[in-house]
Amino acid sequence: MIFENMGFYFREALLSFRRSTLMSIAAILSITTILLIVGFFLLISVNLNLFLENLESQLEIIVYLEDNISQAELSTLTNNLNSITGIKEVKFVSKEEAYQRLSKDLGELKDILSAIEKNPLPASFEIQIKDPKTIEQIANQVTKFIKVEEVEYGREIAERLLNFTYIFRRAGMLILALLVFSSILIISNIIKITVYARRNEIEIMSLVGATSWFVKSPFIIEGFLQGFISSVLSTIILYNFYFFAINKVHQAIPFLPLVVDKVDLLPIGIAIVLLGSLVGVLGSMFSVGKYLNV
Amino acid sequence: MIRMFHVDKNYPNKIQALRDINIHIKKGEFVFLVGATGAGKSTFLKLIYRGIVPTKGQVIVDGINIARLKPGYIPYLRRNIGIVFQDFKLLYDRMVCENISFGLKAVGATNFEIRQQVKKVLNLVGLENKRKIKPHLLSGGEQQKLCIARAIANEPLILLTDEPTGNLDPYTSWEIMKLLFHINIRGTTIIMASHDKLMVDKAKKRVVRLERGRIIEDTQRGIY
Numbered sequence A: 001m002i003f004e005n006m007g008f009y010f011r012e013a014l015l016s017f018r019r020s021t022l023m024s025i026a027a028i029l030s031i032t033t034i035l036l037i038v039g040f041f042l043l044i045s046v047n048l049n050l051f052l053e054n055l056e057s058q059l060e061i062i063v064y065l066e067d068n069i070s071q072a073e074l075s076t077l078t079n080n081l082n083s084i085t086g087i088k089e090v091k092f093v094s095k096e097e098a099y100q101r102l103s104k105d106l107g108e109l110k111d112i113l114s115a116i117e118k119n120p121l122p123a124s125f126e127i128q129i130k131d132p133k134t135i136e137q138i139a140n141q142v143t144k145f146i147k148v149e150e151v152e153y154g155r156e157i158a159e160r161l162l163n164f165t166y167i168f169r170r171a172g173m174l175i176l177a178l179l180v181f182s183s184i185l186i187i188s189n190i191i192k193i194t195v196y197a198r199r200n201e202i203e204i205m206s207l208v209g210a211t212s213w214f215v216k217s218p219f220i221i222e223g224f225l226q227g228f229i230s231s232v233l234s235t236i237i238l239y240n241f242y243f244f245a246i247n248k249v250h251q252a253i254p255f256l257p258l259v260v261d262k263v264d265l266l267p268i269g270i271a272i273v274l275l276g277s278l279v280g281v282l283g284s285m286f287s288v289g290k291y292l293n294v
Numbered sequence B: 001m002i003r004m005f006h007v008d009k010n011y012p013n014k015i016q017a018l019r020d021i022n023i024h025i026k027k028g029e030f031v032f033l034v035g036a037t038g039a040g041k042s043t044f045l046k047l048i049y050r051g052i053v054p055t056k057g058q059v060i061v062d063g064i065n066i067a068r069l070k071p072g073y074i075p076y077l078r079r080n081i082g083i084v085f086q087d088f089k090l091l092y093d094r095m096v097c098e099n100i101s102f103g104l105k106a107v108g109a110t111n112f113e114i115r116q117q118v119k120k121v122l123n124l125v126g127l128e129n130k131r132k133i134k135p136h137l138l139s140g141g142e143q144q145k146l147c148i149a150r151a152i153a154n155e156p157l158i159l160l161t162d163e164p165t166g167n168l169d170p171y172t173s174w175e176i177m178k179l180l181f182h183i184n185i186r187g188t189t190i191i192m193a194s195h196d197k198l199m200v201d202k203a204k205k206r207v208v209r210l211e212r213g214r215i216i217e218d219t220q221r222g223i224y
């Protein structure tokens, strides 16, 4: 029955578009606007996330070694460090490298190093970790290894940074949840208005003996089309706006980390289209149900 | 065809619209339902097509207890019942013929059947030359006729008409009455709620009188 009448349902849905063109256009524009706001916030939040990850990845543990470490001890230590779980990368900086770095950093002032006979700088390991939250625990673990002189990880800065990113992420999630929730409410209300305008039709259909699916189907198709068209429209606008905007931003602030990969943005587009279509379908289904006299 | 046993209907605002209604209407009968405004006539009709369910008692329509009917089966009950509403309930953004075909499509008629039936019922009520216009251009009596045409289009067993001659001149009213008699003679059970003394007296059919929700009189060949 449902599939038998598919053609009829589609024709009815399109007819209703034609009968109330203004209403449909108004609905589509309103839904598009809501989804633009949601999408805009999603874009901001993925970029914010990238920025926070960038900040966090700058946290590292530096392990200074005792000068009298032997070659064998050094390779055991390297192995031990590498076997710690949660470590992304371990980089060895020899005494010579440290010296060179320093003299490079000093630039013009490097002559002052010649006042010192012996290289005073210790060899070290620079450890990057996967999850910044584990930094303290890993640092403590490393302290216990032999021939480790000192472990440094900027405890205070790390803590503050982690606190900051935590609050930022939580706030972002909260705002996003509120935004999605209210957009669902607003979109389903817009759909409800278009259904309300045709409540007589729904009542009469059910009084002459149409099954509830027969009554609902054209509305569901119409709701789907309204949601789908709006979400595709807003995705197109959003993408064009976004790539235009990040171009400008990159010209002004070249080092700012921004999501530029189109593939990385795909989930946002999919989320918006899903949100729009799903709310369109469910919104019309429930609204029609209200006016069905059964 | 229709039986009610000790039916009460209370609306949510505590109004007792019907009280202890007992009635038996046989197949093919023509029944007038009379009574003052607010007596419960429309409520009585709504019970039959299950627009509402009784607060107490049983309503049996064509062997079906409407209070126990599952929502999924309601459409099938209604396909046996044609309704002419007190407030018309026409779709004013569709043409006359579409107002009829729309209901037929809803009950699963084929396009061929729809064309046949639309033509047939419009001929019967005398609106065939107005089939391509919108209902708001029709006169009051013509809109009544359109409602009747729609109600009988799928050849129901029962026809419920709520004041089908309200606000019409006696001549047009009698025309509509004759149309209803014609439908009745072909076997359709008709219940007609009416204030129209002239028509009720002229018709000499069974009259059921309601007063404040109770049946106070039920006479064969009665008068208003």
Ligand SMILES: Nc1ncnc2c1ncn2[C@@H]1O[C@H](COP(=O)(O)OP(=O)(O)OP(=O)(O)O)[C@@H](O)[C@H]1O
Residues within 6 Å of the ligand: B011, B012, B013, B015, B016, B017, B035, B036, B037, B038, B039, B040, B041, B042, B043, B044, B086
């Ligand atoms: N949906 C409703 N909710 C609450 N009360 C209602 C509802 N429908 C009807 N009533 C009340 O029930 C009583 C009976 O109403 P009903 O419409 O059956 O009267 P009626 O005999 O058809 O009157 P009329 O001749 O004016 O059409 C009235 O007092 C009315 O106010």
Ligand SMILES: [Mg+2]
Residues within 6 Å of the ligand: B041, B042, B043, B086, B162
């Ligand atoms: Mg009434």
